[in-house]
Amino acid sequence: MHPFRYDRALTVQEALQSIRNGKNTAFLAGGTSQIDLMKEDVHRPDALVDIKRVPLAGILLLPDGVLRLGANASNNDVAYHPLVQKQYPGLAEAILAGASPQIRNMASMGGNLLQRTRCPYFRDTAMACNKREPGTGCSALEGINRVHAVLGASEKCIATHPSDMCVALAVLDALVQVQKPGGGRRTIRFRDFHRLPGNEPQKDSALEPGELITSVDLPAFAGRSHYLKVRERASYAFALVSVAVALEMEGDTIKTARVALGSVAHKPWLVEDAGKRLQGKKPDVALFRAVADDAFKDAKPLEHNGYKIPLGKNTLVRALMETSGLMPLQGPAGTAFASSAGGVAGDEAVA
Numbered sequence: 001m002h003p004f005r006y007d008r009a010l011t012v013q014e015a016l017q018s019i020r021n022g023k024n025t026a027f028l029a030g031g032t033s034q035i036d037l038m039k040e041d042v043h044r045p046d047a048l049v050d051i052k053r054v055p056l057a058g059i060l061l062l063p064d065g066v067l068r069l070g071a072n073a074s075n076n077d078v079a080y081h082p083l084v085q086k087q088y089p090g091l092a093e094a095i096l097a098g099a100s101p102q103i104r105n106m107a108s109m110g111g112n113l114l115q116r117t118r119c120p121y122f123r124d125t126a127m128a129c130n131k132r133e134p135g136t137g138c139s140a141l142e143g144i145n146r147v148h149a150v151l152g153a154s155e156k157c158i159a160t161h162p163s164d165m166c167v168a169l170a171v172l173d174a175l176v177q178v179q180k181p182g183g184g185r186r187t188i189r190f191r192d193f194h195r196l197p198g199n200e201p202q203k204d205s206a207l208e209p210g211e212l213i214t215s216v217d218l219p220a221f222a223g224r225s226h227y228l229k230v231r232e233r234a235s236y237a238f239a240l241v242s243v244a245v246a247l248e249m250e251g252d253t254i255k256t257a258r259v260a261l262g263s264v265a266h267k268p269w270l271v272e273d274a275g276k277r278l279q280g281k282k283p284d285v286a287l288f289r290a291v292a293d294d295a296f297k298d299a300k301p302l303e304h305n306g307y308k309i310p311l312g313k314n315t316l317v318r319a320l321m322e323t324s325g326l327m328p329l330q331g332p333a334g335t336a337f338a339s340s341a342g343g344v345a346g347d348e349a350v351a
């Protein structure tokens with residue numbers, strides 16, 4: 001492992017001072033992702049700034065109805081928070097579908113947003129990878145590309161973003177609050193937070209070096225939300241494809257709809273047209289099928305990942321059926337899952 005300096009920050013100010021300009025330094029939150037990458041020699045920072053004790057773990061309801069999730073709040077604290085379970089059950093489902101209870105106790109909001117791809121070539125330093133070492137090539141293009149992107153990829157990188165939680169945050173129109181190292185703050189809309197690879201696959205997000213995420217803010221939302229994850233085994237596996245849905249109903253008619261796909265692109269993939277197509281319509285399988293067909297119309301399968309297109313379409317249709325009430329909510333193994341009226345059941349049976 002590359003030698004590094006370790007600093008422990010107790011305040012936001014100390015964290016920003018210690019990180020300096022952010023060049024070849026990194027924040028350390030739960031460490032469940034960062035430490036692995038350092039042990040595997042994939043990331044070789046000269047310094048780590050431990051932010052675990054910086055008081056950013058609060059979950060607060062703001063006067064304007066926004067629910068502020070502190071950057072250091074653990075994934076489990078967020079998933080089991082009564083307001084998250086009641087108002088944003090799709091977010092609770094997404095978090096509880098990821099990793100294991102132990103990892104979710106350590107993993108933070110900020111760290112989940114910035115976890116790196118699970119492309120196996122990225123984590124194997126013997127293989128060429130433009131994301132790890134720009135300009136070296138992409139081993140996945142001609143390699144085993146089963147888990148890779150079918151939407152929004154580039155010739156430089158075909159990796160997917162692995163987070164479950166981020167797919168749900170995309171449909172909830174979350175905002176990421178950021179402190180800049182030189183002073184001042186900014187807000188990034190969640191939909192703009194992660195990047196497509198283009199010519200710079202080494203950049204996963206819109207965050208600049210040294211910037212600190214302080215919270216993820218959820219606008220008030222009175223509708224239904226739901227997350228459906230398909231994976232190779234029922235626990236402890238990353239998604240092959242996933243779908244998050246946020247729906248507001250007026251009687252038996254859809255008033256607003258937002259849909260996002262996970263594990264099909266370099267970022268949570270918002271299905272931009274879904275809202276327009278579903279608005280003012282009654283839930284209907286043929287309509288949902290048409291939305292799903294459209295969502296994948298620009299998909300470009302590689303040698304081993306063509307299965308993601310029918311799988312993604314079917315998952316999208318089922319997620320819309322479950323969220324709109326055409327079909328009862330079910331976990332992957334038939335376990336009763338989160339209800340849009342609140343309450344999460346069957347966590348460990350499906351986590």
Ligand SMILES: Cc1cc2nc3c(=O)[nH]c(=O)nc-3n(C[C@H](O)[C@H](O)[C@H](O)COP(=O)(O)OP(=O)(O)OC[C@H]3O[C@@H](n4cnc5c(N)ncnc54)[C@H](O)[C@@H]3O)c2cc1C
Nearest residue numbers: 027029030031032033034098099108110111112163164213
């Ligand atoms: C075995 C295993 C299985 C997993 N399965 C899943 C899964 O199924 N689904 C899923 O979604 N995830 C899964 N994960 C990933 C897990 O969710 C992430 O590792 C975790 O969320 C990272 O959070 P952390 O606090 O540990 O981040 P760290 O490892 O501490 O940091 C990760 C990155 O975020 C940066 N960072 C952290 N906080 C901030 C901040 N406030 N501001 C700026 N930068 C920051 C760090 O510098 C680092 O670059 C799995 C992980 C493991 C190890």
Ligand code: SF4
Nearest residue numbers: 119129138157158159
């Ligand atoms: S897909 Fe991206 S992360 Fe994977 S080898 Fe290619 S460049 Fe690297």
